[in-house]
Amino acid sequence: MKKFLLVGFICVLALLFGLVNIQAEEIHAKKIYVIDIDDTITSATVEMIKEAVNEKPDVIILRLNTPGGDLGSTLEIIQIIDNSEIPFVGYVGPKGAYAWSAGTFILLSTHIAAMSPNSIIGSCQPVYIGANEYTLINESKILNAVIAIMKERMKMYDRNFSLTEKFIVENLNLNADEAKKFNAIELIADNEHDLVEKIDGMNVRVASGEKTIITKNAEILHYEPSIKTKFMSVLSNPLIASLLLMLGIYALIFGFSSPGMGAEILGVLCISLGLIGLGFDVNLAGIALLILGIALIIYEMSSHSFGIVGGAGVIALVTGIIFIGPLSSPNFYVSREFFNTLLYSIIFPSIIFAVFLIFAATKIFKSWKKKPVIGESIIGETAESTEDFENKTGFVMYKGELWKAKILSDEGEGEGEGEGEGESENKKILKGNKVKIKGMDGYILIVEKFR
Numbered sequence: 001m002k003k004f005l006l007v008g009f010i011c012v013l014a015l016l017f018g019l020v021n022i023q024a025e026e027i028h029a030k031k032i033y034v035i036d037i038d039d040t041i042t043s044a045t046v047e048m049i050k051e052a053v054n055e056k057p058d059v060i061i062l063r064l065n066t067p068g069g070d071l072g073s074t075l076e077i078i079q080i081i082d083n084s085e086i087p088f089v090g091y092v093g094p095k096g097a098y099a100w101s102a103g104t105f106i107l108l109s110t111h112i113a114a115m116s117p118n119s120i121i122g123s124c125q126p127v128y129i130g131a132n133e134y135t136l137i138n139e140s141k142i143l144n145a146v147i148a149i150m151k152e153r154m155k156m157y158d159r160n161f162s163l164t165e166k167f168i169v170e171n172l173n174l175n176a177d178e179a180k181k182f183n184a185i186e187l188i189a190d191n192e193h194d195l196v197e198k199i200d201g202m203n204v205r206v207a208s209g210e211k212t213i214i215t216k217n218a219e220i221l222h223y224e225p226s227i228k229t230k231f232m233s234v235l236s237n238p239l240i241a242s243l244l245l246m247l248g249i250y251a252l253i254f255g256f257s258s259p260g261m262g263a264e265i266l267g268v269l270c271i272s273l274g275l276i277g278l279g280f281d282v283n284l285a286g287i288a289l290l291i292l293g294i295a296l297i298i299y300e301m302s303s304h305s306f307g308i309v310g311g312a313g314v315i316a317l318v319t320g321i322i323f324i325g326p327l328s329s330p331n332f333y334v335s336r337e338f339f340n341t342l343l344y345s346i347i348f349p350s351i352i353f354a355v356f357l358i359f360a361a362t363k364i365f366k367s368w369k370k371k372p373v374i375g376e377s378i379i380g381e382t383a384e385s386t387e388d389f390e391n392k393t394g395f396v397m398y399k400g401e402l403w404k405a406k407i408l409s410d411e412g413e414g415e416g417e418g419e420g421e422g423e424s425e426n427k428k429i430l431k432g433n434k435v436k437i438k439g440m441d442g443y444i445l446i447v448e449k450f451r
Contacts, residue, residue: 026212026213027212027214030058030217031218032058032220033055033059033223034222035049035062035223036222037065038066040066040068041066041068041103043070043072043232045069046076047228047229049077053080059213060086061088062090064097064107065099066098066100066102067103068102070102075149077109078105083207087211088110089111089112089195091192091195092107092115093116095117095118099119100120101123104123108150108154111157111205111206112202114185114189120173121174121179122167122171122172123167124146124150126142146168176188193220196215200214201214243274244271247270249267249294250267251263251266252267253267378445381398382434383436384396384398384432384433385397385434386402386431389429392407398445405446407429408446427449434450436448436449
């Protein structure tokens, strides 16, 4: 009996000692970073968070005000949070902000989830993005995978995981009060300072175990990303990325058709930056079709006609772009509002560039059909005198160009006074008279009065 009592006493002491140790592991936060995610979630967002983690602050607050974003980038961010020794606090703010789709996903994956008053979360169903429309994903294989990821994160932090399917399948939206009531989040805070005060003393479960956050006297710093990350953020803007892509394609076409100006180099650079910005999953088949399409169009332009080869080039070009891009997979995890912005930003630049290309091609085609203005082809054309001819010479205007001209001489001219005077009067050219070009003497036109 005494042995059992001794063993029990030792176990109680060990347990108490363990609890003391757990409670003793505190994070005395001196530096708290606030990272603003107030745009689409892209690879640039991932880089920004990685940079912040490398600076080793004591706590990171992700302030979310986003329509959603790239699913691959969202999963990377969640993995960073899962493996982090630094507590992550998700905060939908300022007042009236929203964190839809991927924004909700990230919020519910942080160690502490908070919202500002009147903010909204939800609408998490992923979508397919096509060439001219988007489609909600209803495939069980994809939905079940996404649901499992979110449900597991909510279980990790003792949140109401029964909301998971409502967020993803039913596109449930909750305001701050509802989210707190249904245990989707832990806190409602008016601003970052209020949030920092409320997380003081809270326990969090980071990669190495339970920690207690002590935020008294902590300094709140708004994280400023590096130039590299800012540059990536610019490229990730759908409007900028799509403009770069289209500009690069047409720069390549004009560069190869008129080599020596460097347009082809500019084209390669713009295409590369555009693909990086749009987060394209580049594959060899897509690149091959893209290059083939450009080559066929260039060949068609150099062959002085637009026909079957040019049409095949356009088809190959469009097909290559589709294969390169994420149009056939649910890489984007966004709300309807962001998709519409993405769609318009791709369609409108494409239309503008297509109109420009058609205009340029038409002009080139017409120039190929024009007769040369120097040589025998000018003979028989009509011009207009710009002055009275004196001594049988003067200037005429031919197709917008001013030419020196002289009157055609007759072999019989001057053989009879009366006849010569009549012919001279008939052949006299005055300003505004129409003349017919009969030949050339070097760069001087030989003309006669148009009858």
